[in-house]
Amino acid sequence: MDRTLLTRFLLILAVLAVAAFQAYPPSDSINLGLDLQGGMHLVLRVHTEDALKSETDNAVINMERLLEELEMEGESRRTSDNTFQIIGLVSDDATEFKRTVENDQRQPGWNVVREADSALSFAMTANEEANVRQSAVDQAQQTIRNRIDEFGVAEPVIHDEGLGSERVVVQLPGIDDPERVKELIKSTAVLELYLVAEGTGEAPTEQAAIDQLPAGLGTEYQVVREPKFDADGNSIGEGYWVLETRRVISGRDLRDARDTLGEFNDPQVAFFLNRDGARKFGEVTEANIGRGLSIVLDGQVRSVATIQDKITDNGVIHGNFTQQEVQDLVTVLKSGALPAEMTYLEERTVGPTLGRDSIEQGKKAGLFGLTLVVLAMFVVYKLTGINAIVALGLNIVFVFGALAAFGATLTLPGIAGIILTVGMAVDANVLIFERIREELRSGRTVKSAIAAGFAKALSSVLDANITTLIAAIFLFMFGTGPIRGFAVTLSVGIIASVFTAVFISRFIFDLLYARKQRVDKISI
């Protein structure tokens, strides 16, 4: 073997070794897309306007407090998700109020404008609005992650679609209980504790509940429904309670939640409050011994108990849960509250069996196609066909090696791409071999025909493959999900096929014929 032949051999061997090393064993080294391994792909929209509203709520409360602090007359009025007004101010007060807010930085992130003599308009700055929306998306992601972790999914992918996007993408491989997971992710599960209005009890209808209050509901009280179940979990009607609107405890005060069993071995949820919550809870229970306390979950009364003693940091939610419901409730309570409502924009769930079937079918079609192409090459080009077959085999190794090395994801269309590559990869070899045959027919010697064949076919090989590569690149740029997988395998396949045809086939020819002085015959 002469020097250049040896260098080329070593180079080919090195590339092949790297590819084979990367790709082996294929079942571990290649990332399978969710369409092949089974799982769930979700795109959610976080309704960040909810977060704006609650941020505005906070600002309104803050400003009302300031009114009290400065001992001024005035009231607040909501004007939109992120604006409000303070109206009914005395003219001098308005000036004074605005100055205090601005100079003392009482409401950072908000602009205050003197609207009329008696009114001030508050508007969230664009910057603050972007911050609030972004942090809602961030918090939603964190909450989703906590819930998924609790559920135990291997390698979940959770990310947003870049700054300023309201979307969160969630990918969960191997999920076999999609409806439950969807509920779990979206569940708001707001836990609140309220005092029952003094002197009232359970009523059969909403009106009957209100009638217990001589002065009517006003802003101080609310009526909340309690669904009722028998021991087997069948619905047996409902009750209504009059509760104070002031919350004793909210989800924010929660430190931990755990599933336990009640006195009849019924599954229930124990919750534990953080220091702040425990202090509040202690004060309220101490001051209200003998009154009713209700646990409200998602706007429904779950249970009402009479306060016997001062309670500080824990409590129990019971009321007809199954084991699984208890587990999910614990997960949701522990993960923290979602900052805003969410909607599923896209859902794609593929069961693991469907994915496995797809892989099997792809393998079958691929092997079938490969066999036919190999046969065709052998029949048409005889011994030289082996050259094309070797190139084809290496081509497949390179494609898998590149997929593994770049961490690309193999999808079902990606498998189609590989199969297509098998058919198209021989094209470069065909172009070259046909050219060699032509040169032989025109009377050249074997060695010069080979040289001329490669030289003359090169521009065709490049032109033909570059055009397909352009299509693949655009597919990659604008494609989504599985289509990208196709674009990747097709591009890699094209590049590999040019490499194998131009470089490796040439090497094999040279290896066979270059050393000999004269070559009279070639099997082509």
Next chain:
Amino acid sequence: MEFLTNTKIPFLRYRKFFIWVSIALLVATGVEFFLLGGLNFGIDFAGGTQLTVKFDESVGVDQIRSALGAAGQRDAQIQQYGPPENHEVLIKTPVKEGSEEGSSKELLAALNEAFNPDRGDNENDLNQRGTNSIATVLKASDPDGLMADDVDAANAHYEAIANAVVDARQRLGLFTTWEQLQAVDGLSSAAYDEIRDGAYLGSYVVRSNQNVGPQIGKELRTKGALAVVLSLIGMLTYIWYRFQLRFGIGAVVAVFHDFFITLGLFAIMNYEFNLPTIAAFLTLVGYSVNDTVVIFDRVRENRDRFKRMPLEDVMNLSINQTLSRTVLTSGTTLLVVACLFVAGGEVLRGFAFVLMVGVFIGTYSSVFVASPFALLWEQMTASKRQQKATKVQTV
């Protein structure tokens, strides 16, 4: 085996005939296209909900249709999916007005109402229940009495049982008898009783569940169209740069020819137009250009060699010289695509169809559309030049 060597077929002599053939094909597929109301857009682009559900043997497509109709899902399209012995159906509903979340919940509720009447909720249905849920119940009730010894080992034990149960279900497709559950490896009779207690064997499993809301559907449409248009522009720019204008025109005409005829046939066959279809069409465009480029490459070479030869003869010569390559490459590609079409499964069938037709039409058009148009363009510009020349003379 050598074949198609030294052929001297005067392809371009018949160019007028083949141009009419192509026009007729285009018109025919175009008319069919509009008569049939265009493409059958899948949920990727139209939005909507699509379920594939595997039933046990007792349920037929008509029963499903009437069950969904009774539940108010009258827009649902129901078709058998894959071979009949698989008992799989595909259920597709259009976008629900004013909702992004689709109707999979309603569809499943309607199916349960009709075919799983006594099932209770998902938790009771052993054919719907997930691994996590089975494991939770086992851990809580501890039928094998292991929790007292070692909690971690007990948890692992019950998780393994849950996995084995779900694996067995997946292998079978779905449980149809309790004996199948009993046969699961490592399942003690106490654990079997616990799982069986209050459980129900539903008559179907959900194989896939997809929903694309109107927002995402619209985005996918835009992106898909953008990918097609930009890659066309990209390839044409390349051809423009590599070859002369007249060849560029020939290749462009051939690409559009292939694209529209395949699109028409695709619509006639009523395959679903979805994301992989876009990929197939772009590959087809790439392939169509690829085939043309190889012939034009040879034309360019031969023009330099035989400077006196008329363009028509140069083209005929080049097509003949590359004929064996054209047939071979198209042949091998067609082979693999046909394998994909036959054995690649339902999801890829439309995809494989596009490529199968595309390879065929693409090969035909390289010879009978691209080259004649390049020639036509040449003759037109030549006669214009002549006219100009005569005008100058007369003045």
